[in-house]
Amino acid sequence: MMVDDLGIGDVGCYGNDTIRTPNIDRLASEGVKLTQHIAAAPLCTPSRAAFMTGRYALRSGMVSMGRVQVLLFLGGSGGLPPTETTFAKRLQQQGYTTGLVGKWHLGVNCKYRGDHCHHPNQHGFSYFYGLPFTLFNDCIPGEGSDVLVDLHHALWNLTLFLGVGLVTMVCVRVCGLLEVRLWLLVALFFLSIIAAAVWYVPFMLLPTWNCIIMRNQEVIEQPMTVETLPQRLLGEAQNFIKRNADHPFLLFFSLAHIHTPLFKTPAFAGKSRHGCYGDNLEEVDWIIGKVTETVDSLGLANNTLMYFTSDHGGHLEDSDSLIGQKGGWNSIYKGGKAMGGWEGGIRVPGIFRWPGRLAAGRVVDEPTSLMDLYPTLKYLAKDTQPDRYLDGYNLMPLLEGKAVRSEHEFMFHYCGIYLNAVRWHPPGSDSIFKVHYFTPNFSPPGAGGCYDTKVCLCHGDHVTHHNPPLLYDLFHDPSESRPLTPDTEPRYAEILEETGKAVEKHKRTLTNEQTPDGSPSQANTDVVQNQMTWEKILWRPWLQPCCGTFPFCGCKEDTTHF
Known part of the structure; x- marks a missing residue:
C-alpha cells in the first residue's frame, strides 16, 4: 500500500x-x-x-x-x-x-x-x-494546472498576438489605409489556426487526455x-x-x-x-x-x-x-x-x-x-x-x-x-x-x-x-x-x-x-534510452489512450454499485 x-x-x-x-x-x-x-x-x-x-x-x-x-x-x-x-x-x-x-x-x-x-x-x-x-490539479476545474504552465501561457500569448495581428491587417486592408497583400493575410490566418491548435488541444483538453x-x-x-x-x-x-x-x-x-x-x-x-x-x-x-x-x-x-x-x-x-x-x-x-x-x-x-x-x-x-x-x-x-x-x-x-x-x-x-x-x-x-x-x-x-x-x-x-x-x-x-x-x-x-x-x-x-558478487548478470546489454527527454515526454495524438473515436474521447464508468 x-x-x-x-x-x-x-x-x-x-x-x-x-x-x-x-x-x-x-x-x-x-x-x-x-x-x-x-x-x-x-x-x-x-x-x-x-x-x-x-x-x-x-x-x-x-x-x-x-x-x-x-x-x-x-x-x-x-x-x-x-x-x-x-x-x-x-x-x-x-x-x-x-x-x-x-x-x-x-x-x-x-x-x-x-x-x-x-x-x-x-x-x-x-x-x-x-x-x-x-x-x-488539471483534473478538477478551478484548481489550476501542473503541466508546463509557462509554455501554456506562451502559446496563448502567441495565439492572441497572431489573432490581433490578423484582425488589424484585415481592418487596414478593408479601410484602404495601406496595401496589404492577400498572401500575407492567408499566411497569418493559417499561423493563427496552427498556434491556436498547438495551444488549445494539448493544454485546454488536459482533463480529457490525462x-x-x-x-x-x-x-x-x-x-x-x-x-x-x-x-x-x-x-x-x-x-x-x-x-x-x-x-x-x-x-x-x-x-x-x-x-x-x-x-x-x-x-x-x-x-x-x-x-x-x-x-x-x-x-x-x-x-x-x-x-x-x-x-x-x-x-x-x-x-x-x-x-x-x-x-x-x-x-x-x-x-x-x-x-x-x-x-x-x-x-x-x-x-x-x-x-x-x-x-x-x-x-x-x-x-x-x-x-x-x-x-x-x-x-x-x-x-x-x-x-x-x-x-x-x-x-x-x-x-x-x-x-x-x-x-x-x-x-x-x-x-x-x-x-x-x-x-x-x-x-x-x-x-x-x-x-x-x-x-x-x-x-x-x-x-x-x-x-x-x-x-x-x-x-x-x-x-x-x-x-x-x-x-x-x-x-x-x-x-x-x-x-x-x-x-x-x-x-x-x-x-x-x-x-x-x-x-x-x-x-x-x-x-x-x-x-x-x-x-x-x-x-x-x-x-x-x-x-553483487562480481559475476556477469542477465542485464540487457543494449544502451538504455532516457525516457524523460522532450521527445518522449511531449503529447502525441497518435499515442493518446481514448474511449470512443479519437479525438472525440469520452465515457463514464457505471458507479452505482460502489
Whole structure:
C-alpha cells in the first residue's frame, strides 16, 4: 500500500499527535516499523520506477536531465522500458495472481495507441484498475494546472498576438489605409489556426487526455469523476483480495491520495485539525483500515505480508490562500518533494505486518530502501532464477531480527540524472554519514522550498555545488542542520575518501552491469534510452489512450454499485 506524497511526519506512529491515524498505527504496533526507510528519488516517476524494479531509476532511463522530471502526458512515448523487470513480473512467473489498483505513472504506449508497451499488464500485473497517469490539479476545474504552465501561457500569448495581428491587417486592408497583400493575410490566418491548435488541444483538453481510468487496457472513464475515486479504488482493492483469497496473490494498492488536488469526501470534510489536508490523511487511514479489515476477515492475516509506505516525502510548496497547506509534513527532516537528497524528500514511512511471521512492535533503525521490496518478494516467493543487477536487498533478516545490520553500507541519492548525495553507514559504527555534492537552491533564498517553480530543479543555476561537499552525521544530526568540518569530525577525510570510492564503484555498475558478487548478470546489454527527454515526454495524438473515436474521447464508468 503506497500513498502518494505522504510526509513521514504525517503519521501518528512516526510522531504526529494531531492527526488521527489509528489504523496505520495499528499496522506498526502489530508489525515492524522502519525508521530510516529511503525512497530512491524525491519525485513520483523515478521513485516508483526504482521501487518496481529494485534498481535506481537511472538504470531504466527514468530520470531527467532538465526541468521536466516526471511524465507529463499519457500521450507521450516515455515510460518504464519493456526490457525492465518488476517484482510483479517475477511473482507472476512464480504462480502469483498479480494486481495493481490505483496510480501507475510509468507510461502507457510507445509507438502507437494501443501498443501498451509500458502498461502495467505488460509489466507483470495480470489485473489493473486505476490511473495510468496520476491525480493532478488539471483534473478538477478551478484548481489550476501542473503541466508546463509557462509554455501554456506562451502559446496563448502567441495565439492572441497572431489573432490581433490578423484582425488589424484585415481592418487596414478593408479601410484602404495601406496595401496589404492577400498572401500575407492567408499566411497569418493559417499561423493563427496552427498556434491556436498547438495551444488549445494539448493544454485546454488536459482533463480529457490525462485524467482517465483504465481497467486493464480499456479506457473506462474519460475524463474521470474525481469525487468518487477513493470509494472506487478501495472497492477494487477489496474485491481483488476477495477474488484471490484461495491462492497466492500480490496486490499493489497505489493510492491517489495525498497528491493534490485534495479530495472533499463529505464523511471526512472538516473532521481533522489540519484543514482539507488533515481530512485527506484521516481518509487515507480509514482506507488502510478497510483493507486490513478485509485481509483479517478472510482469515488471511497470518500468511499475508502487508506493507505500507509513501513514494517520497511531502510537498512543502503546495498551498493556497483558501485551503492553506496542501502538502505533507516531513517532521524534523530538512526539505521535501523534489529537493534532491535532503532527508525530508526521501525518508518515508515503512511498515511491515505479518502476524504469522514478524514479531509485533519491532523497530528497525537501520538504513533500508523502497528498492528492497523487490528482492524481499523474490525471496518469499522462492524465486532463485538469475536476475539483473539489483540495488535493493532482502529485508527479511532485518524484519525477523536475524540480522542487526543493514546490507546498505552505502546508498546513493539522485536529483534527476545527477548523483546528488551519498550516505555511508560504516561497519561497527552507529553513525550514518551523508555527503551532499550539490543541493537545490531554495527560492526565494532562505525559504523552505522552491516556491516560484513549485518543485526544485537539479541542473544549472538551480543548484549549488559544494567543494568540499556538505557532510552530516544523521545519527547525531538527523535534521541536517550542523555540517561537519575537519575540526568537528576526526574521520572527515576518511569519510570523503570512502564515499568517493563507493561512488566510483557504483558508476562502474551502471556501465558494466554485474551481480553483487562480481559475476556477469542477465542485464540487457543494449544502451538504455532516457525516457524523460522532450521527445518522449511531449503529447502525441497518435499515442493518446481514448474511449470512443479519437479525438472525440469520452465515457463514464457505471458507479452505482460502489
